[in-house]
Amino acid sequence: xxxxxxxxxxxxxxxxxxxxxxxxxxxxxxxxxxxxxxxxxxxxxxxxxxxxxxxxxxxxxxxxxxxxxxxxxxxxxxxxxxxxxxxxxxxxxxxxxxxxxxxxxxxxxxxxxxxxxxxxxxxxxxxxxxxxxxxxxxxxxxxxxxxxxxxxxxxxxxxxxxxxxxxxxxxxxxxxxxxxxxxxxxxxxxxxxxxxxxxxxxx
Ligand SMILES: [Zn+2]
Ligand SMILES: [Zn+2]
Ligand SMILES: [Zn+2]
Numbered sequence: 796x797x798x799x800x801x802x803x804x805x806x807x808x809x810x811x812x813x814x815x816x817x818x819x820x821x822x823x824x825x826x827x828x829x830x831x832x833x834x835x836x837x838x839x840x841x842x843x844x845x846x847x848x849x850x851x852x853x854x855x856x857x858x859x860x861x862x863x864x865x866x867x868x869x870x871x872x873x874x875x876x877x878x879x880x881x882x883x884x885x886x887x888x889x890x891x892x893x894x895x896x897x898x899x900x901x902x903x904x905x906x907x908x909x910x911x912x913x914x915x916x917x918x919x920x921x922x923x924x925x926x927x928x929x930x931x932x933x934x935x936x937x938x939x940x941x942x943x944x945x946x947x948x949x950x951x952x953x954x955x956x957x958x959x960x961x962x963x964x965x966x967x968x969x970x971x972x973x974x975x976x977x978x979x980x981x982x983x984x985x986x987x988x989x990x991x992x993x994x995x996x997x998x
Pocket of ligand 2 (some may be wrong): 818
């Protein structure tokens with residue numbers, strides 16, 4: 796049985812693994828944590844042989860699982876909503892994928908089943924770029940909102956990139972916050988952006 800050189804635990808048959816382009820194998824979640832520490836970039840150097848990883852394939856054929864595996868909730872079996880109820884107690888609902896750590900009732904602009912395919916493509920694309928982690932967090936949220944708002948007009952992630960490049964060329968800047976105002980989209984919560992960047996996670 797193989798051992799994961801990142802966490803030093805065994806790699807069991809039921810674990811989801813990541814095989815780097817050098818053929819070394821790790822738990823996908825361990826690989827993800829390493830990627831996050833390197834600014835969320837899949838092109839990391841293998842911790843064993845130092846070859847640069849070129850394998851950016853998604854870990855499973857299930858779009859929802861692929862999103863889950865790249866996000867913070869993969870660490871446990873789902874995390875609880877970070878909001879409080881009107882009575883002042885902690886909300887007991889589950890936090891949804893890419894929903895600022897909130898449940899369906901505390902943030903209603905949520906990804907639906909039909910959005911997962913495009914969202915997972917967008918997410919795995921963003922992790923191939925060399926943008927800063929801060930920009931990545933904004934771009935992931937921007938893509939999510941474009942997917943939800945303009946789903947019927949989109950044929951692939953190139954159509955999301957179109958909105959991004961229009962913004963770049965129009966404003967002549969790569970300052971990411973402004974893209975939400977530019978497209979009249981709600982800005983992501985500042986505390987959520989801060990949490991994701993400080994903890995190097997996608998929530
Ligand atoms: Zn591991
Ligand atoms: Zn290697
Ligand atoms: Zn809630």
